[in-house]
Amino acid sequence: MPLAVLIISYIITPTIVYAAQSRVGLGTADAFAVLAGSGITNTGATTISGDVGTFPTTTETGFAGLVTFSSGANHVGDAVTQGAKNDLVTAYNDAAGRTPVTTRATDLAGATLTAGVYDSADTTFEITGGGTLTLDGGGDANAVFIFKMGTTLITSSSSKVVLTNSAQACNVYWQVGSSATLGTSTNFIGNILALTSITLNTSATVNGRVLARNGAVTMDTNTITRADCAAGTTGASAAAATSVLVNNTTSVPAAPYCPPLASTIVSPFVIESRRVSPNSIFFSWGPQSGTDLFNIQYGFEHGKWLYNVDVTGFSTTINDLPPNQPIWVQIAGRSTCRIGSYGVSKLIGGPKLPNTGLAPREDNISWYIPTGIFGISFLLILIQRNTRFSSLH
Numbered sequence: 001m002p003l004a005v006l007i008i009s010y011i012i013t014p015t016i017v018y019a020a021q022s023r024v025g026l027g028t029a030d031a032f033a034v035l036a037g038s039g040i041t042n043t044g045a046t047t048i049s050g051d052v053g054t055f056p057t058t059t060e061t062g063f064a065g066l067v068t069f070s071s072g073a074n075h076v077g078d079a080v081t082q083g084a085k086n087d088l089v090t091a092y093n094d095a096a097g098r099t100p101v102t103t104r105a106t107d108l109a110g111a112t113l114t115a116g117v118y119d120s121a122d123t124t125f126e127i128t129g130g131g132t133l134t135l136d137g138g139g140d141a142n143a144v145f146i147f148k149m150g151t152t153l154i155t156s157s158s159s160k161v162v163l164t165n166s167a168q169a170c171n172v173y174w175q176v177g178s179s180a181t182l183g184t185s186t187n188f189i190g191n192i193l194a195l196t197s198i199t200l201n202t203s204a205t206v207n208g209r210v211l212a213r214n215g216a217v218t219m220d221t222n223t224i225t226r227a228d229c230a231a232g233t234t235g236a237s238a239a240a241a242t243s244v245l246v247n248n249t250t251s252v253p254a255a256p257y258c259p260p261l262a263s264t265i266v267s268p269f270v271i272e273s274r275r276v277s278p279n280s281i282f283f284s285w286g287p288q289s290g291t292d293l294f295n296i297q298y299g300f301e302h303g304k305w306l307y308n309v310d311v312t313g314f315s316t317t318i319n320d321l322p323p324n325q326p327i328w329v330q331i332a333g334r335s336t337c338r339i340g341s342y343g344v345s346k347l348i349g350g351p352k353l354p355n356t357g358l359a360p361r362e363d364n365i366s367w368y369i370p371t372g373i374f375g376i377s378f379l380l381i382l383i384q385r386n387t388r389f390s391s392l393h
Helices: 003-012 027-031 079-096 365-392
Strands: 032-043 046-049 051-061 067-071 074-076 101-104 112-114 116-120 125-127 132-136 145-149 153-155 160-164 172-176 180-182 187-194 198-200 205-212 217-220 223-226 243-246 250-253 270-277 280-285 293-299 307-312 315-318 327-333 346-348
Touching: 027 032, 027 079, 032 046, 032 079, 032 223, 051 079, 074 079, 079 145, 079 172, 079 187, 101 307, 112 116, 153 187, 180 187, 198 205, 270 346, 280 327
Parallel strands: 032 051, 032 205, 032 217, 046 067, 046 223, 051 074, 101 116, 112 132, 116 145, 125 153, 132 160, 145 172, 153 180, 160 187, 172 187, 180 198, 187 205, 198 217, 205 223
Antiparallel strands: 243 250, 270 280, 280 315, 293 307, 293 327, 327 346
């Protein structure tokens, strides 16, 4: 391709806008730490900071002598609870409709995520093996994290969610399409908005809210603390502008402003890959991209990018793959709110693709046959020359 065409295609390549998310408005449900649709059941000594209520079922079991309110009030089917339930429906639908969405692997254990909207190709999220999910606010106390699930949210025993770099629990939302279950001694952060029920197993703690639209909330010796944002924060970027660039061409009324990527940020290419286990592939890319922030798209078929992950640095390992399954990857430079153009996609990690993503020559039969023929011919020539030389002497 001529150099001029390459330069023009780079200039006009669209970029993707990742505008900062605003908070999910909870309305009057904001005052509640626990809200249910079909009753609340408790076992053991539970401490709650924030209001509690259930509607239309008003049954509360296991409260007397066991539930302690460090703040807030208990509303049982009153007008306050009814209004909060209506506002919860609005908030749930708001969270479910948020875009753009980054698709993650189901298991969040060990992941560090920046602000944004996330879903799973399997329609469920888990934190397994007592693992930790880290939410990185990037120094912005208004950073918003939204996790969307078509089905369940499940955490294993002793798993935890932690915050770093100014992230706040009030700005974390879990929109659950069916039910949520927190394992024993889970330390959880964020506002759970579940369509059906929420179960907190023994000694699970929540810094956030437990809000079930239609089902019950079940508690067992828990601590639930309603998460309030620090004074002066809004849940959206404090930066302001009158317009924002979309695909580098269209000016639209601004959401919180996301600046374009620097011109020095270019699409990187895979320079090395290797299989480190039957289920894991390591790969790296060039450091000449003008940034150390990247977004990786990958999938099992070319063009079908099932998974999407942010990476800081110039290498990563993709785990939890089917045994010896090669994957297609493509990489783009990014900022905290915008992803640039993806580089050329590449197949990596197959049994015949150990290092560079290209089949080695010794596995290529079209190379093997002519090489073998040439070798045999050369050997015959040597034998013939040696025979003639011997006959002359």
